[in-house]
Amino acid sequence: MAIKELGHLVLYVRDLERSVTFYRDVLGWRQVFPYPADDTGGPLRAPVAAFSSGRTHHELLLIEVGEDAAAVPAGRRLGMYHFGLKVGDSDDELREVLATIQRAGVQIVGASDHTVTHxxxxxxxxxxxxxxxxDVADADWRxxxxxxxxPIRPLRL
Incomplete structure (x- = not known):
């Protein structure tokens, strides 16, 4: 067996509309379906939304689990640390992303120069x-x- 690519990511969210607004309107991810019906024609028990960059049918699926769901524990823990989204090919594009998320009031928790990525x-x-x-264009990791x-260095945009 060989993995060909990472296909998609599924996240549980407390409030689907809030998360859809974030992923669609702030990050600019194209929403490919809002709330599909089950095969009986009624709504699903857990509302869902899917997003795609156009590479495949969906790369992100959100499933609403409600406001009473337990939070992701802070600090060292098992499970996912983060997922990465490529947002361009240059520092100029990353500066535009920075301005966009700052205008939207998104919490920035870090900025790093990884040599191969900013x-x-x-x-x-x-x-x-x-x-x-x-991806840093002249970083020939191949x-x-x-x-x-x-070594990770502070990012200077």
């Missing part, structure tokens, strides 16, 4: 960490795989 780290409305990044593990 990254901003933010939290979604449910506390899931997201890396917004660009020829020098050690670049992937280069």
């Amino acid at each position: 990254s901003l780290y933010i939290l979604d409305p449910d506390g899931n960490e997201i890396e917004l990044y660009i 020829s020098d795989p050690a670049l992937v593990a280069a």
Whole structure:
């Protein structure tokens, strides 16, 4: 067996509309369906929304679980740390992303120069960490795989 690509990510969210607004209106992800019906024609028990960059049918699926759902624990824990979304190919594009998320009041929790990527780290409305990044054009990690593990430096945009 060989993995060909990461296909999609599914997140539980407390409030679907709040999360849809964040992923669609702030991050600019194209919503491909809002609330599909089950095969009896009635609404699903847990409302869902899906998003795609156009690469495949969906790359993100959100499932509403309600306001009483337990929060993602802070600090060191098992499970997902963050997921990355490529937002462009240049620092100019990353600067535009920074301006957009700042205007929207999105919490920025980090900014790093990973040699192969320049990254901003933010939290979604449910506390899931997201890396917004660009690949550094002249970082030839294919020829020098050690670049992937280069020391992390502060990002200077």
